Amino acid sequence: MITLLDYGAGNVRSVINAIEKLGETVRVAASDRDIVNAEKLVFPGVGSFGSMMTILHEKRFVEPLLTFLDSGRPFLGICVGMQALFEGSEESPEVKGLGVLPGRVRRFTVDLSVPHIGWNGIRVQQPTHLFDGLDGDEKLYFVHSYHAVADDPATVLTLTDYGYPFVSAVQKGNILGTQFHPEKSGATGLKLLENFIREERRISIPEKCPEQTRLAKRIIACLDVRANDRGDLVVTKGDQYDVREAGNVRNLGKPVELAGRYFEEGADEVTFLNITGFRDFPLADMPMIQVLKETSKNVFVPLTIGGGIRDFTDKNGRSYTALEVADEYFRSGADKISIGSDAVLIVEEYLKSGKKSGKSAIEQISFVYGNQAVVISIDPRRVYVQSPDVTSHLTVETAIPGPAGERYCWFQCTIKGGREGRDVDAVTLARSCEELGAGEILLNCIDRDGTNQGFDIELINAVKKAVTIPVIASSGAGCEAHFAEVFRNTDAESALAAGIFHRREVPIAAVKNYLKDKVEVRL
Incomplete structure (x- = not known):
């Protein structure tokens, strides 16, 4: 016992x-x-x-x-x-x-x-x-x-x-x-x-202890989870955030089964992004609660859950705070929670008032669980400009010209699954979220999502240089070399992929074998 x-x-x-x-x-x-x-x-x-x-x-x-x-x-x-x-x-x-x-x-x-x-x-x-x-x-x-x-x-x-x-x-x-x-x-x-x-204990010392340890770059499997048109909970994948194909939600598998497969294949973490609101459910009946409980029985790497971490009122009229939602997710097997669209709204209010409220989801959850438990998921897209002088947002000189040959761009944050752009850039959002208590940035890229063209190096470097917390690079991976490229050309601590893993186009083990002589990885 x-x-x-x-x-x-x-x-x-x-x-x-x-x-x-x-x-x-x-x-x-x-x-x-x-x-x-x-x-x-x-x-x-x-x-x-x-x-x-x-x-x-x-x-x-x-x-x-x-x-x-x-x-x-x-x-x-x-x-x-x-x-x-x-x-x-x-x-x-x-x-x-x-x-x-x-x-x-x-x-x-x-x-x-x-x-x-x-x-x-x-x-x-x-x-x-x-x-x-x-x-x-x-x-x-x-x-x-x-x-x-x-x-x-x-x-x-x-x-x-x-x-x-x-x-x-x-x-x-x-x-x-x-x-x-x-x-x-x-x-x-x-x-x-x-x-x-165990009762019988053999005292020993391992033979291969390193002279110096090194932190591994993490390879993270991401599962976008939503209900399909029949109400089944499935893993799907978007093409620049559009998850429908021929009118139907793409079904790439069941979330618990896929998470178990990625654990066996060597994923360093598994992230669930709930892209259906599930707002009408009592908290205890939220579908993602059961997914976490079942996954954590056999998956012994960190689990992150994102989507729906906000204040809401269910169909019975019961109101819940974002902290209560996070509580239930943590108790069900999550190690970290990810806040997306609501983080943009929180930062807008923070920038407007010029001070912390102490009441935002970021502040409350990080106070109780520590900043390492709060991940901010940013969904930016490029906005091209002819000159940095025409915008108040942080711009970068880009090697990828705009449609009219523009040589500069800024990275506009979006909400509602990329459907609505806001007047705040990704660099400002990341820096502000760190100030509010977040411990990690999950940096997506609408322009690269589903393209298999590789990660947006310029975006990652712009955000990484602005914060002191870890950054997870996401969106655009299409082959093993793209992971090596992002670790070679940025200081991102992790790289995340979804579709190429779901479809077995690029196995996780293949990524790690490709990286093992190039960067530190866990094999």
């Missing part, structure tokens, strides 16, 4: 599913007694350090948690659940941690994108049972802006490099903590969880 401490924030379903996949039974701690009497305790943490500790105190979980940690029984803290073991965090300077390990949690100070998102390696510093059976050169999934600084070197289990070495796992007796997410680290993560759970 594995007891899971769920303090009410984040995606615990994936942790439960991973443990149950290993044949174990999970009991969610509902009281202080459940914590004190646990045989083995797993504590996954998400979001703000201060929010987590405040909730633990409100639920009166701190004292029973300290009692358990003092008992010598096995404990595994994941992400912020590991950070809680330390004395405090500069994310919330006034809040005390559990203080089981000496040291504090610091924000990354690197000339790299923050949050640190993606698959990175580990350098094991001492023998442990946790990595028994692993080579040592595997990659694990990270998503965080803060990292632990341990005062006692004897507690440091692994280091990972991101601008500089940081503590990525700790151990003190039977107390273990990982900054990475084993439940989102594929077969490697499942093996690690199995090592934590």
Whole structure:
């Protein structure tokens, strides 16, 4: 029996599913007694350090948690659940941690994108049972802006490099903590969880630990999901956002089955973009909720869900906030949520008022779950101009002239699936969303969507230079070389594709094999 401490924030379903996949039974701690009497305790943490500790105190979980940690029984803290073991965090300077390990949690100070998102390696510093059976050169999934600084070197289990070495796992007796997410680290993560759970433990140290770890470029499979004309939920794909062919919605497969296939093929993440409103459903009956629940049972890489993350009122007259919608998605298996059209409207209001409201979906969700959980999906198209002087928007000198030979363009943001252009450019939108608390940009391109001509390098560079958060390049991939091109010519951390994967024109494994001698990838 594995007891899971769920303090009410984040995606615990994936942790439960991973443990149950290993044949174990999970009991969610509902009281202080459940914590004190646990045989083995797993504590996954998400979001703000201060929010987590405040909730633990409100639920009166701190004292029973300290009692358990003092008992010598096995404990595994994941992400912020590991950070809680330390004395405090500069994310919330006034809040005390559990203080089981000496040291504090610091924000990354690197000339790299923050949050640190993606698959990175580990350098094991001492023998442990946790990595028994692993080579040592595997990659694990990270998503965080803060990292632990341990005062006692004897507690440091692994280091990972991101601008500089940081503590990525700790151990003190039977107390273990990982900054990475084993439940989102594929077969490697499942093996690690199995090592934590099993009774017979072989202490070892992997043979192939790298001298320095490197963050991999991510290859992301995207599934546009909507109801077809018969009401069935299908994966479709647009041609410059038009998903109909001969009058019917293109049907490229079932979302849960396709997501499972991409996990097996080596996708580093899976993104669901809900392109049907589903506004009339009570929240608990939203079709995408069930898709997430079913997918997370067998897909152990990060899942992002986009579409419908907004305030809405269902057919029964019940009103929901965007935060409540996000809550339900996270509880159903999502690791990140993506905000699209509503982000444009939020930024327009932000630019008009000149100040943050604290009430927007971006601000509220990032406050509760952390900025790494909020992705902004931008849908821009080119607007050509003869000179930068004729517009107030940020322009680029383009190598792709306009229809009248124009040498300059700006990237107009759109809403409503690309049907309506707005008076805000993609660079301003991305920068503003970062200021409001977003942690990642999913950068689409209407002009390249479905063309197989490659990514819009000029657009990606313009946005990437304006933000310090990771950028996912999207739209236009038609062959393996296009992925190499975007990583060679931009600093994008990830590249996303849909149709070429759905139709098996370019398998994910083929992309990674093509890239393996050109950029760092997870094989």
